Amino acid sequence: MSEPILKLNNLCTVFHTARGRFTAVDGVNLELFPGEVLGLVGESGSGKSVTLRSILRLVRPPGRVSGEVRWRGRNLLSLSEPQMRQVRGGEISMIFQEPMTALNPVLPVGEQIAETLREHTELSGNALRQRAIELLELVGIPSPKERLRDYPHQFSGGMRQRVMIAIALASNPKLLLADEPTTALDVTIQDQILKLLLRLKDTLGMSVILVTHDLGVVAQTCERVAVMYAGRIVEVAPAAELFAQPRHAYTLGLLNSVPGAGSTRRPLIPIPGAPPDLTALPPGCSFAPRCAFATDECTAQRPPLMDISGPESPAVRLTACIHHDALSAAGEVTR
């Protein structure tokens, strides 16, 4: 396999507040390879979005990021702010959950695309305009020439997300961070946007990290999946294998709590309890208090992320579950 393009080493993001110390991202190690789509899944508050923002150093005070974000040989966490601005939007772009508010309401969209082009390319004048039209065409906006003058409120939600993608792609980034890009959209538009992202990924040769809590989206788009819980990565696996045979009790719980469309109807099995308080994480596995498989061993100390890729599965599989063997024996996904 080729060299990873992005490598997170022990990434931690901590918020010091009056109510205590929130560990939103707790020692995340992750690799991303060129041209890959990696899904980052987990419940709300599991640290997915904060991880993305930490990569681009967009965490506002009182949040502090530590560890290492190794991007094409450089540690982003040690770059100066002007150097970081070159990376943001230039090499790494990001799109957001809320297309309704992620565009500036008082500027025409053409102007907003042009602004990014001016910032990160040498284009000007007519060439710049042409490129803006091209970008809108690329993301599938009909009659792009006319729509350059339109304001964000004249676009529908799906169209706005397309405009956001066009802006994010303006400078040919090598990595696109997508923070729940389809959550605010209805299912048909969601499908269109995901297909668009996949197509653009191939034509532009980007890597994508797709943050979502929607396992359906993951199954449809991602090659590899990392599951997050309470700020930690608990399982990493190729998407197909993860769905077929989860090797972490939390992943199994997630899969059992999702209705399987089209298959035989079955009762949903929710995960009991609620995610832990980030100011007071349990000492061992943070999922242990909600876990049916939990033993004393789980609560004694924090289980590390173990490599369990065996001869039968050549791709790298990681899990932080001590009982991953018990899971594969007992835990058929009930679908």
Place this chain on the structure above:
Amino acid sequence: MAAPALLTVKPRARRRLKPSLVAGLVIIGAFVLMALFPQVIAPYSPTAFDYQAVLQGPTAKHLFGTDNFGRDVFSRVVWGAQLDMQIALFTTLFPFLFGTLIGALTGYYGRWADAIFGRVVDIVVTFPFLVLVIAIVAVLGPGLKNMYIAVSAVGWITYGRLIRAEIRGQKRAEYALAGQVMGYTPARIIFRHLLPNAITPAIVYWMTDMALGILLGSSLGYLGLGAQPPTAEWGVLIADGKNFLATAWWISTFPGLAITLAGVGFSLLGDGLADLLRPRG
């Protein structure tokens, strides 16, 4: 088919100007015209004495009557517009610009900049506005220039607070974060992206503030701390006529009406602008 025709109508074209905006524009427009071309509109010189026509009531020859020196009150009110429009602008322009700048910076950066600004606000709002202005003018000496300095030193606070609050709200919007993601500098995010979204309340308040500025200028003129006689300034004119209120009501009344009308005009304008600039979905 009617439907396509309807669809082609741009939303902007359907927006009708509010009556309050039109009324405000007409009133302020009239005063601005007076201020620009007083010599065309006023039939007499504002300072020419005419002892043949002293303390005459309103007639066709002297629309607003004459004062105790035989000066034409209408002409003085018209020339007064020049000075009072100037006062409206100069007592508010610097506060608007400076307050916007400070408010934008403190609102965006927060933390220590915000803490300092907060204490300055606390100090200034402890004193009644007029008392503070009068105190500053008393120290600097009476006159228009010192009045501008005094009002500016105090007035920017309000704009700063307005803009700060708006920027604090706007900077949480995702487009501000998106701007950061695109690698824009903080200056660009603040002034190109956040400020246009945050400036509306300040502009609307600016209009009201101009009315207050005229009132303040007139008050200080009346008290002898602003424009000095024989300059035609509405506050000075009212002061001129106060000894003749019982016998020649017109000397003070017409400048007073001019102040009222200008105040109403600016308020209507501010009101109308608030409607016009209100963001739509």
